[in-house]
Amino acid sequence: MRTQNKKKILNDPIYGFINIPDQIIFDIFEHKYFQRLRRIKQLGMSHLVYPSAVHSRFSHALGATFLMGEALNTIRYKGTEITKEEREAALLAILLHDVGHGPFSHALEYSLVKDVSHEKISLLIMEKLNIKFDGKLSLAISIFKDEYHKRFLHQLVSSQLDVDRMDYLRRDSFFTGVTEGAIGTQRIIKMIDVVDDNIVIEHKGIYSIESFLHSRRIMYWQVYLHKTVLVAEQLLMSILRRAKEVSKNGEVLFATPPLAYFLNEDVDDKLFEKDENALKNYTLLDDYDILAAIKTWAYNAEDKVLRDLSERLINRRFFKIEYSDKEFSFARLKKLKKLTQEKLSISEEDLSYYVFTDHTSNYMYSNEGGSIDILFKDGKVKDIANVSEQLSVAKLKKPIRKYFICYPKEIL
Amino acid sequence: MRTQNKKKILNDPIYGFINIPDQIIFDIFEHKYFQRLRRIKQLGMSHLVYPSAVHSRFSHALGATFLMGEALNTIRYKGTEITKEEREAALLAILLHDVGHGPFSHALEYSLVKDVSHEKISLLIMEKLNIKFDGKLSLAISIFKDEYHKRFLHQLVSSQLDVDRMDYLRRDSFFTGVTEGAIGTQRIIKMIDVVDDNIVIEHKGIYSIESFLHSRRIMYWQVYLHKTVLVAEQLLMSILRRAKEVSKNGEVLFATPPLAYFLNEDVDDKLFEKDENALKNYTLLDDYDILAAIKTWAYNAEDKVLRDLSERLINRRFFKIEYSDKEFSFARLKKLKKLTQEKLSISEEDLSYYVFTDHTSNYMYSNEGGSIDILFKDGKVKDIANVSEQLSVAKLKKPIRKYFICYPKEIL
């Protein structure tokens, strides 16, 4: 019974029970780098629109790992060999695929740090863990970096139809209550097979794939890029940029030590390589550092702009946001800035925190990420974009770009 | 408390509880014409593929009535007047919309009867009930026939986005377990409004409508027109046609009295009007008459062909079916017939029961049924086909036609 001590079963409201199958996976699961994900919300600000969507990146990582196990079972059952080591490595790769995410990841990447992607940091952390665990993560890292010859293992971790997407679409749909976004993970996984080291989907699963693409589109516009979510993220970015500026100008802001580090240092890609303090502080940072600070700034920051922006976030006095298919004119922007300057007595140089325009876009399906391949009964493999009876190829591949402009509601 | 006696609450695994709101609706609900729907499976032969899909037209009618109540509540809440009488009539119209369905409706309409649509019979039955209930169904009939000036009430009963479709997609998806076919009925209904006496959907519900169209497509090809379902229906049609022919030639087949009536009479459109026996027998006919007979024919029919066909249905020895986007050639058909004749010793004249070709088709969206209209914030109303960012208009409106050919597996 000794060996059972380390075995763990976790409850998941979506899949029921999730097993932690072996020792090294359990050890990684218990490590503080992975446990940090408990304190990072999967959907950042989306809970402001969908109150129950406060689930963590931790639960998503576990869910994706569960689906990986299911997918590997299916593939093995259909006759493709997967060794015990490969199985363990693939599970580790997906367990850790998001370990490099920071709090409110999207906003953070454009404010507190520069040119630092979470994938890169995931890799840095995996390598650190690999040293600590005597090279037991080497194969997982190789799969994660797409350097392993059985490429389908990488595709399960990262591609247009990976278990990452399968879990997050299902999970985010579940917790937001946007039932239209739900996907049939079980059916998709039963239809997975491997041909020439590539993941393919049996032809009779084609409707499930169409549903998957359709759900993805819905979740993007209804949840991830929902107006209120976007405007809250933009406000958060304004706050963090301002806090950084204010800090550089010498004001000592209330902050936990790791947040203080990022407020005071110019952290980019390269710094992570040359200064280990960057990664050390990054792995200490989570939603709690960010929100505890902003809540405090809302009443005790000396800088009027930072105080005002923070107070807006906490009390949900968001900017007005407008969406458009076309770029907003310079004239419009200028007019809104002028109005803001007058009504709110904001100095000209601070206006960029209050009035700004940008765009957001998303693909439903992109060939850059590789295709989703359908396996026909005669053994032929074809890209879904070419065989769907329902989806428009042109529309599928065309990025949908939406422009937006933000400004304080009070100026209306 | 006397008045509560007639109030009824029914359990539904999908919506929870369904109330029967008033006396006349309760009386119609209790009437044998409506209760007959308990004995007619909503999906005919589909349970041969999806074992749990044995739900009845009765439960669908109740579900659609529940959704009608919800839709009327939403419309009232948004400011469109609906009188108590109109509400009751709309509920009655949807409760009875399918009351004219026969057992295995689709197969029946092409074999036992000729040119008799279930809508027409629904109307005949409603009119008969109207006489019995002293004209209390007059307004319901007017709505059902689209003669009432508030046309949106008819649209809720019958249009491209009626509560009939909403319930059956949701219900059929639930009982088959084809989760991809599930639709967000609650969200769609919350988005319903009325403009110029027409049902419209608020713009923010556009994704739910796209999902609805998408689900419909999936359910058609994955369930309603599934190969095995189709081939079973074709076999059923062969059986009923043969039974009719055999009866005309004088063999007295085992049959319940109402089934005997349809085997011996040429029942068409006009007969329903001139001979009340047609309707009388029709309202006695359900799945039990059909299957009890076929089960018996499988071993005691004198006619060899009828016995063989019946036995195939009961023991699931279905024909082979092939699908194609193109018509099957006359040569192919001829060759298969020849093979069948040789191997199975079927006489030439009986071959048409064993080898045949036909086609099936379905629209995802058709302008004939009226458009699904989206209400924009500026008050403009536009057809979904013109504003969807995702669905291809051309593909939406193009009927998907699939040709099929059937023949005994044994000849291979």
Added chain:
Amino acid sequence: MRTQNKKKILNDPIYGFINIPDQIIFDIFEHKYFQRLRRIKQLGMSHLVYPSAVHSRFSHALGATFLMGEALNTIRYKGTEITKEEREAALLAILLHDVGHGPFSHALEYSLVKDVSHEKISLLIMEKLNIKFDGKLSLAISIFKDEYHKRFLHQLVSSQLDVDRMDYLRRDSFFTGVTEGAIGTQRIIKMIDVVDDNIVIEHKGIYSIESFLHSRRIMYWQVYLHKTVLVAEQLLMSILRRAKEVSKNGEVLFATPPLAYFLNEDVDDKLFEKDENALKNYTLLDDYDILAAIKTWAYNAEDKVLRDLSERLINRRFFKIEYSDKEFSFARLKKLKKLTQEKLSISEEDLSYYVFTDHTSNYMYSNEGGSIDILFKDGKVKDIANVSEQLSVAKLKKPIRKYFICYPKEIL
């Protein structure tokens, strides 16, 4: 790929996908004896109260087989050996455990046949199949009869906590919509282990077992023994008894051949052994024979009583039923009979079809069926009845008996 042809995946709205794992199981599944269960409703008359509860014994058998597979996986994982042959046999035993059920089983066993239990017939059918399939069911039969030395395999098929009960409680709760009856099958199965060849439940699963017992109680009184369900079953028994009597007196009733056999023969236990026609006809009998006949008798039986009783069933004009904790007095019965005789002009000898009293009872937990054993961390095993902090031992074991009396509503 040739071997895959026989592999089958079935959709289930409860468990998702159910695999048919190997050749012999597939062959049994396809056999007409098993397919007959498609035409027998799991809950007989309960759909008159719960309209969606029309699911078949076929889907229950599949569900129980799925749970058996899961339970065997858990037991193996925890270290108890189960050979490939034992696994297959256990799956076959549960697949066929209910194959001997007739239509409306409970009512039938007290009217059409005498002293014939469905378990006995299940065994007869298994033995017949065993001959046909060259002894491949021998081990399954041995497990079914509890003659195999690994007794836990039999316990999984039949005991107080078998996969039969687990599936039917879950399934019946699902389709009736009585959510309180739902049980956590997944958790119970994860907690299963084997000690000394007996099934035990790990101590941390004790709440799930309490829930299981609690749900069982709910389902009994809310569904299986619901007043309307019971009264409908009683009426059905009256009809079948009357039909049998009438047939003996020489009236030739409309009936399918197998039903005619049971109307005309005195079928009991012994007949099944000496006359193979008994079993042959039994395996042809299902819900369709019974209801097609009763529907017909409702208007064309010459016998007035049979016609009246049949018409009451079809049009839901059920008797009034009263429940009581005490036996109904002879005086009460007599008085009701007298009233009925006067108001409905029923002859004295026929009164027993219209006015009668009986009782029904159920145990929540009975030691006859063996105990449900809890495995403590220290390795000790104890009966749940002795360790539950919540359930009353006395109440658990005390049968709840309810007396009822039925009579026509019209006499009130």
Added chain:
Amino acid sequence: MRTQNKKKILNDPIYGFINIPDQIIFDIFEHKYFQRLRRIKQLGMSHLVYPSAVHSRFSHALGATFLMGEALNTIRYKGTEITKEEREAALLAILLHDVGHGPFSHALEYSLVKDVSHEKISLLIMEKLNIKFDGKLSLAISIFKDEYHKRFLHQLVSSQLDVDRMDYLRRDSFFTGVTEGAIGTQRIIKMIDVVDDNIVIEHKGIYSIESFLHSRRIMYWQVYLHKTVLVAEQLLMSILRRAKEVSKNGEVLFATPPLAYFLNEDVDDKLFEKDENALKNYTLLDDYDILAAIKTWAYNAEDKVLRDLSERLINRRFFKIEYSDKEFSFARLKKLKKLTQEKLSISEEDLSYYVFTDHTSNYMYSNEGGSIDILFKDGKVKDIANVSEQLSVAKLKKPIRKYFICYPKEIL
């Protein structure tokens, strides 16, 4: 359309859509006192065992408000008058019933503050809001305090079967994935009625009430008082008590301003009445203040004990906890303390943070909270404890008390 601006619909994964029905409710909903509940987890530390159980008190308050609306509809429908004002007040009372909860409420009430119940603070906050909103909450406060003559309104807010419990059992079961804890809220609410100003449940709902009590028991022992949850809460209490002691001794700990206030002040019942800073700081405090501080103390507190305890919480190095039905002996405690002192070099005076014993208890059903009354068909009303056929009265009312002892795992 102007009036619609304020109307809000929220998505809930459990109930679907939740409407905010009118202006004052919307204004309270938007107020920062209520929005603070977004940042307080409903289940405190339970997510350490059930990873998805991170839902907030905010979503619970909305859910309970939804159920209140449903319950009031049922009661009105059954003939008890509820005025528009009473309806609004009851909705406000339940919306705000938990507004006085602090972060990790249970732990907090025994460490940071003294003798301050969240009910009392809820009332203080309501009264403050009442001033701000010109007395519009007066009736809600009267209901909350049980001073209003229609006492059933208070019972819906707070009693043994209130909508608070109904929502939290359902919600906590949903997010933990402990399916056995799910209750049939819809059925219970349909069965609610009012007799003599008291909430009663119609007799046919008795099984649902038994299920409710049963689920409550399950959730207590499986979730709320789960070993790991309890030991984490105990550790949190140790940390906060230590932090308070350390602060008093002069160490300036990292803390947000509101947390600093509670570390430095002796806040009790009376202080809330005489110093408005107490309430002001309390309404600024949430999970983020607590965890941001503890995360920081884990590496930068000077006090060794605080640093160690904090580090244990963050990295899940919990104490060992043992449960027992009997009190732990003084000798055992002494021995464990001695071992701890030796192995971990903890000073004698600090041992109480590391080794301690206490007990926890819960009632399944208590007469103090009033009874749950069942309404029989003959109009009689009886306490469930006296009429349940299944539950043991004695067991129901007996508090289950469990003793526990905690100590560092390392000493083993």
